[in-house]
Amino acid sequence: MDFSFGAEAEELRGRARAWLTGHLVGPYEEAVGLGGPGSEHEGVGARRAWERELGRGGWIGTGWAEEGYGNRRLSLTGQVVWAEEYAAARAPARVGHIGENLLAPTLIAYGSREQKDRFLPAIARGEELWCQGYSEPGAGSDLAGVRTAAVRDPADGRLRVTGQKIWTSLAREADWCFVLARTEAGSRRHHGLSFLLVRMDQPGRVEVRPIRQMSGTAEFNEVFFDGAVAEEVVGGEGDGWTVAMGLLALERGVSTLVQQIGFAAELERVVRAYAASGAPDPVLRERLVRQWAELRTMRWNALRTLGAAGDAGAPSVAKLLWGGWHRRLGELAVAVRGARATAGPGPWAPGVPYELGLDEEQRLFLFTRADTIYGGSDEIQRNIIAERVLGLPKEPR
Structure with missing residues (x-):
């Protein structure tokens, strides 16, 4: 090819x-x-x-x-x-x-x-930024379990959203959030959901709380809605599941290829660290070669499946590949450093941000622990491939 x-x-x-x-x-x-x-x-x-x-x-x-x-x-x-x-x-x-x-x-x-x-x-124009309001404390990988609700205000007829979302990237910077919420009282699973557009700047109605990660940064957030006004409903009330699934199907090829360029730069940095260590280790060398070969394979697979609109398994295969690869790279980065990877460059003092005590390899290791969980865990991706691509029986519920 x-x-x-x-x-x-x-x-x-x-x-x-x-x-x-x-x-x-x-x-x-x-x-x-x-x-x-x-x-x-x-x-x-x-x-x-x-x-x-x-x-x-x-x-x-x-x-x-x-x-x-x-x-x-x-x-x-x-x-x-x-x-x-x-x-x-x-x-x-x-x-x-x-x-x-x-x-x-x-x-x-x-x-x-x-x-x-x-x-x-x-x-x-780059003027309005968005965040995604899907996951909840009790509905992460099981998106159909969302409990955030939106009800009509009898005073003005507008939908008002109440509930909590979690793991919301860029929520502090976003002007708007698209929210999957339950608009039909008593509905269950994927029924009675709507895809809502909610303005973030609603003082007293929308609260964003950063989630501090073990890497010291806080790029994810909790978002609390307390009667926040939903400006728009996309696709009609009750059709939110169809719209939400259509959105998830958009996460494919091009972004994966871009991501791999960043991965290549990280791998090159780890290789340089190995070369500078002055202590050749055949086991580490073999792991580095394997990482390089797997990265090339991921690129070819991404190009092969680019634009495969009817391929239900392509996004799941890509996520499985890069999630595990990136986590292994984080492990390899600290393995190359050896015992030095267990200590920061200096003592941490009160008032000094935690992340300042970590170097790039340590941050890479800590952050990549989440790669096989966020964006759909490995277990979920394997279920999708098994059920939608291979036609295997669904898991008993």
Whole structure:
């Protein structure tokens, strides 16, 4: 199978590289390499400004099925090229990716014309940021168990949301949240759910509490809704499960390829640390070679399945592959360091942020413990593959 890019794609690569080089200057140059999983606390102000810069360049929404909202349309290959150049330039990690890659395509597929016209231009300009209100303390992997409810206010007829969401990335930065909530009293499982759009700036109605992780950072949050107004219902009341599942199906190929560029940089750093240790270890060397080979295989698999809209198992296979790979890389990073990995560079004093006592390898190890859990645990992904792809009997409930 030929995984090379054609002349048109390479021409786009040159233009993308030139644009990034010309715009990652001034305050944006200082934000190069900042942000991303495990480091979402870094340079938030500069990264938010960078979103607007991307919007002015028309680089937001390149994969949308519709254009005319200030975005440029790129082919699937073009999206990969842009994403690879973005990652190679170490441009600031996106704070608008949830709105661009999850909410916007969902609105295009299920939203009304008025909803598209209201929200898509603001996303394309990098002006409005979104977070996802799915998981709850009692409904993480089992999304159909959500208990957050929305009821009609008899005074004004508006839906008011009450409940708690958890593991909400970028909730402190987001202007809006799309929320899966129960709008039919007494409904169970996937019945009676609605997909709601809720403004985050509702003092006294929406509260965000950061969740401190063992790596010292707090990129995830709890979100509490206390009668918060839902501005819009996408897809109609009671059809939230269909919309929510449609959104989850959007998490595929291009983002996986971009992620792998970051993985490659992390692996290279671990390899350099091994080479600098001056103590060759054949076991560690074999593990490093295996990590490199597995990363190449993941790339080829991602390219092979790119755009496989009818392949129900492709996202689950990709998640299984990269989740386990990245966790093993974290383990390998501290193994290369040896006993030194158990201590920070200096003593921790009261008032000093915990994360300042950790180096990159230690943060990598601690954060990657979660890779096989968040975004759908390994157990859930295996169930999806078994039931939807292999046709095996469902687990007894």
